[in-house]
Amino acid sequence: MASVQPDGEPRIGVYICHCGVNIASKVDTESARDFAGGLPGVVLSRDYKFMCSDPGQEMIREDIREHGINRVVVASCSPLMHERTFRNACIAAGLNPFYFQMANIREQVSWVTVDRAEASAKAKALIAAAVRRVARARALEKKRVPVHGDVVVVGGGIAGIHAALTLAEAGKHVYLVEREPTIGGHMAQFDKTFPTLDCAACILTPKMSEVGAHPNITLWTYSEVDAVSGFTGNFRVTVRRKARYVDESTCVGCQECVEACVLRKDKVQVPDEFNVGLSKRKAVYLPFPQATPACVVIDPNACLQLMKGKCAQTCVDACERLSIDFEQEDEVVEVECGAIILATGYKTFDAHRTPEYGYGRYDNVYTSLEVERLVNASGPTGGEVKLRDGSAPERVGIIHCVGSRDRKHNAYCSKVCCMYSLKLAHLIKERTGAEVFNFYIDMRTPGKGYEEFYDRLLEEGMQVVRGRVAEVTDWAMTDAEKGKLVIRAEDTLIGTARRIPVDMVVLSVGLEPHADAEDVRRRFNISCSTEGWFLERHPKLAPVSTFTDGVWVAGCCQGPKDIPETVAQAGAAAGEALALIDRGHVEIEPNTAWIDAEACSGCKTCIPLCPFSAISRNEELGVAEINEALCKGCGTCVAACPSGAAQQNLFTDEEIFEEIEGALSYA
Amino acid sequence: MPDVSLPIAEERKPRIIAFFCNWCTYTASDLAGTSRMSYAPNTRVIRVMCSGRIDPEFVLTALRKGADGVLIGGCHPGDCHYQEGNYKCLRRFRLLKRYLAQMGVEDERVRLEWIAASEADRVRRVTDEMSEAIARLGPCRLEAAPSPPDRGVESEQRLAGVAS
């Protein structure tokens, strides 16, 4: 047990932070200081503008040296925020960092309390609690555990691709796990990217093939993470590689088998995921020409052989490299890694949920993603914007905020829709010369060159109506409206209801977390925001970290964002992972549990309780023993121990009893 | 250590000791702060690593030492950072509640809530509800109850033994 003799009688120094006005405006820091000064064991108490600033920390260091302070209490923000800062200050002055205690009087007091007197009282109570607790503190040593050098990246969209490449370039080995048969994600489906209008494929596919070829990247597509165990620096990740029924090592993606597949161009074929159902594909298929890996996959829900067990198996005959293997089964592999990056992306809002816009009822109501495929040269129409009947639209209405900024669906703004709607407006006009209307609530174009792009569209003669569309119907009030889709909205800038007949409606659907985001976050032991996006550790200061050390998030799985932001986050996440790995070790809070052999009655109550099987029974002594290396410091055994023999460093019973009494010692 | 409690005002505000687990509920209560939600000032939060660490003795001591209510906050079932600490907590909590009932402690005084890191508003709501309920009930009188062996002293002696 890493315990050292207490450095003599407690000489406690208390420091109360104003945090500018964040605390001082609600807590009477002067009287708190004087109150603290009167508490037993406190030899000095000060208050200061910013304790976390250099002068603030220096104050602590100096007091430790000059006044022999051997216990430190800082009353400021949350320990999750600055505990580390102040512990380091102690270390710098030669004091064991575990003689430090923090009182959270910002997040827990000044920011949540209306009345100044109430806030001051609560702050004093928390200070008293911290003072009494720290008096019982004991010196401890942090454990150091070596870090595994590999990284697992989950999700092969642009975020995962960029993170993986960054790490691989730094010489780390990366396992890139992607659920779909190819990497590329949503970006691969897009035609152009705003605001520069450079072609998505042109900038993405080189990175994709780089991933496929990189010696430091193990690419596992059509695979999912089943389980994760371990802690930061040393994770064990179980990956299920779904049966592809094709030997990835030999298939070169020549697609002879696709030609050969007996499913004919009729209803037997299945909707093509990559073209969002606008075209059909066969049972064996390559998602799209530049798919990485260039390896076909057989859809077990469409393949006659796999479904009914009987088929001519023309594909097998067609494959010279004998890659097709109907016997293939799911393969489960386990890898160890030091860090994990989640880049699982998003799904688009299901337009069926807004029946008033007629998606699914009227042929010519499309979602924005469908239109991305329509305008794409490699898309189902070869880049021609054609309606279901093959004709070109003469007037198009683009409806913004579908499923976004709507408390019935998603209260948040999906952030990218305004810009991609402008982009689609440009492309549709360019391809068809159609008159394009944009129906928006607010046009949100913050970003480099974004507002300029909006200007350009306006100059190109795009029509804009500031008003949220109420409904799309085929109900004609005038002859001009006959046979058209009629969009009804209030032109709020003019203050009149307008009916605008169009040939094509584009629904700018918002971004949503994946349906299984909840399971995934459980698997990786991180949190989700109420909307279901992965929760970052701090919205400003730790935007790619999670509450689980060693796990980072990047891209849209953390919230809607556009490509530049996504790539930036991916780089950031990779950087954070590198910092961990190159440090080579993690320091672990010494909050492990231990058994006081003299007090242990050997009753074994604790043994089955430990989720990490860290407790065993020493048969000759007849007492329990805790393997410190396995103990993760939850303290369950301590709470259960009937004789009080089990104790937890940093959270001993008496430390907590003192804290309780301290907290109650001030009204 | 001498008792430092100051003269307590006649009709003092109800005081609630809250034990929050480090990973979910404590984080949520921080989030309540960063989102500037205002709620009743009656709670005093004590951070533990896991709700599984919460010894029923903590709750009893809190009530005995003048708390009018105790709130326990942990991760939702299935979300425990240590796999199942919150279940253990729940088990003990049920037993504790029975014991408290026998001692005539009203049900609303001691409450267990699963609050995820993102559920700041839940922290606010629960705190407000509880403060209101307990204000209605008035101060808690548990001094009467049989006092347990003072483990504080015992384990301190043990510590000395081990440390040396």
Next chain:
Amino acid sequence: MEYLYYPGCSLHAAGKGYDESLLAVFRALGVPLRELDGWNCCGATAYMSVDELKAFALAARNLALAEQECKSRDVCLVAPCSACYLVLTKVQHRLNEYDQIRRPIVEALRNAGLTYHGDIRVRHPLDVLVNDVGVEKVCEGVTAPLEGLKVACYYGCQVVRPYASFDDQYDPTTMDELLRAVGAEVVDWPLKARCCGGTLTGTVEEVGQRLSYILLKEAKERGADAIATCCPLCQFNLECYQTQIARRFGNGIGMPVAYFTQLLGRAMGIGDRELGLHRSFVPLEVSAV
């Protein structure tokens, strides 16, 4: 499940046909409706704009009366009139959500020797027929399927909005289901739940009646032989004002507007008089059926 019947004022006046056909159909289906004793006006829309609290008091009394019945047994309150249905459900929400409404109303009820706990469920006949009785059961009773009759199902507003949970608020389908099941051809149109003008047809005629006109015109253009409604006010506006509408917007329409229960009744072989069809202005052509 027992069904208490709350006819509301309209079904004893202009909406008699609804009252008659509803009772006949439910009788035929072996689902008895027992009228709530001593019911009073629900406190309908017009009342609300004068004095909401009094309106709520009226509605609450009806609910309390119904609750007395459901103490022991599993009972719900069937309100066929959309306005009644809306007000009764609205009051339930209000009483749950707003203290400043609950307190006076509960007090008033107490002083009148009544109590309200919110146990009683307010249901619409469409809800009961589709979700309790079931479409299959309805089909069993069919003796004269409505082959060849093209119907535009018109739900109006207040039965699907804002509180009804038994059907979609924008694109309801329960009535379509029922009438399709009894052999009618259902016309697909987007105005199913668009307002008929409500009381405005009588107060701001030009405006109110235009709304009814729009519905009639569109139904006709989509080839409907008849419009089916589930609300006495909608039925009144669409049928009784047809002559005035024709005069005002200058073209005859002659569109039969029947209660969905009258059509169900026809299919079940119940006599026209029993269904109150003799009360309609525009006869539902037998030839069509």
Next chain:
Amino acid sequence: MERPGCRMNTLTVDRRIKFQEELNPEFGREIAVTPGGENLARCIQCGTCSSTCPMSIYMDHTPRSIIAMTRAGFEDEVLSSNTIWLCASCYACTVQCPKEIKITDVMYALKQRAIAKKAYPRRFAIPVLAREFFKVVQRTGRSNEGRTSAWMMLKTKPLRILRNASLGLKLLRRGRLSMKTERMPEGIDQMRTMLADVEKWERRAS
């Protein structure tokens, strides 16, 4: 229904400016605290209410601008506008509002206020109808469409009676209209007690 300004054969010039002191800064808050008004402040002026409203095309201010004006304190304009009276309470706006503002209920709150302040247009049928309806129910416990509408017409446009006479007759002949009011068989006193009770409460409240 032509709107002022549509006829351009004469150039009409009117000065339109609002001075802060002409507004009632409390108006928005007062409406927001009435049941159903709670989300008023959330409005982002998207216009869904106006475009989904079948009546908005006849309103002198669209529902959206009524919300904006209410929030800004344009009490006189709001209470004297025909908008609140043209609302047929079809709840289309309420269910489609992306910010879950109960617009129909807000309209009710405004109607009640207009009636309380006698701010509604004179000889305007709707409030009159409402009043008649109110009286009848107060008296008999049940409403009588025939009576009420007849009264309403007398009080607003007597000529209407003639125009609707034939309709009335048709209804009579089909037994769908009666001039003698149906009375509650029982419980009318109980109902009256309740109404009186609520009345007391309201007086205490105001």
